[in-house]
Amino acid sequence: MKKDFYLTRYALIIKKLESAPANYSQLEEYLLNSFEFQDAGIKSYSIRTLQRDIREISDLFNLSIHNKKKGDNRYYIESRPMMEVDEYNQKLLESFQVSNALNLHPDFADFIFFESRKPTGVEHFYDLFFAIRNKRVVTFEHYNYKNKLMTSRKVHPLALKESKDRWYLIAIDTKDKTLKSFGLDRINYLDVNATKFREKYKYNFREHFKNAFGVMNLTEQNPQKIVLKCSKHQGEYIRSFALHQSQKETKETPEDIYFEFFLHPTYDFMQEILSYGKEVKVLEPKNLVENVKKHLQESLNSYFED
Template sequence: VTDWLLNSAAMSNVLSSVRDVSERIFLEDVPSARLYLSQVISALREQLQLHFTYRPYTRVNPTRDVVIEPYFLKIFKQRWYVTGLNIRDKIIKTYALDRMEDVAIGSEKFTIAPDFDAENFVKDSFGIVFTQADPHDVLIRANTRRAKYMRALPLHHSQREEIHDSFSDFHYRLRLTPDFVQEILSLGPDVKVISPPELKAMVTEALRSALDQYGLK
């Protein structure tokens, strides 16, 4: 958090002095930080329950009267997410702040289970899909051009590189989740999954589904 704040402050200082060329500077938007981030942080700090209505993209009708005990926040691909214990379902769930409505901080305090460690909870996940599945040893092969990008901006903190003459092998230790599959697909033909076979199957199935959209086999 300290590093992130320092980077943000440094960027703010730079941008505040370039108003005369602001029409030629294009920034990425983080819309989910505008409405409810301060409320969620307050509930997180005070360990108070969070009440809201949720509109997931996977359903037409919103889920009303959602109550969670917020455990931690994470920003991923320009969106803020809060993860916590859903009181009604008694399981830990993740919610995107830009899909939350009518957010209110409750008056009932909670205590996080002593055996819960937020850093350990997220360390084997790529993005914001958190499962209890076992992490896998992943090997992805990238051509030399793509390897430079992956070297400069690692996909995951567990990334380890083996450099060869015409390619690089990137090793990871993480869970196989849909958002990680989407990340691999976004790299196109520059990369190839070498192992494990479960991940190769997930990527292959996603590619087949994409080809089916165009009537190709």
């Protein structure tokens, strides 16, 4: 059994048991017939390896897999982690599957093409993660694209959030005690201080982000019901890959699909809507409709000015 193949095995075992319980023979048949095993040239999978894999899956993914001792001796997932851990596990599994495919086949560059834009700022990720867990004060220089200024910041780091392939630090700025977000790609000269902050902040970020789209000022707006009318063509894409977890399909006609959301009508969400052009129209709320109209009119005016 190839040593660098274990993550692929874990992903396949979880995938199989999530669909239905299976005994050793069924798992062995599923694994050996998978394209991953065939591609790697693996022709055997012992019960001893399965038992070791189950222990490792439990430690790594917090998934409890048990075996029904009576009857057909099937393995099944007994318990699942909390929702937030489950989201993390899913992303981890996806990363493992892609990573293993690339590691096993050095010629992947002829068949797999990544986005040419390179994410920046991720070199600060673990330092900030450490600072958050240990309540360490953090200082850094932060660049503002709007006013093109570099400013010194001293913050109490509280969370990290991903939005559109960018990572943001959510922190309390000690200068004005305000909750702010800082793009990791705009942070320079990061220093995690030995000093700890003692304040006990009561933010429930999971609850806040539940109604968020992108990165936002968490105190700026209340979440609202948002209704979109989408062309049938674009609606099919939005149906298959939801814009937000609150998305609900409310109506379908031969020409259109209607969706309802409950979230903060932020600038980030408006930009997402605008990216679909005439294929998506905002019906509610009125203030978002007016903001979209204003933005479109200003965009049109900029062309006439030329």
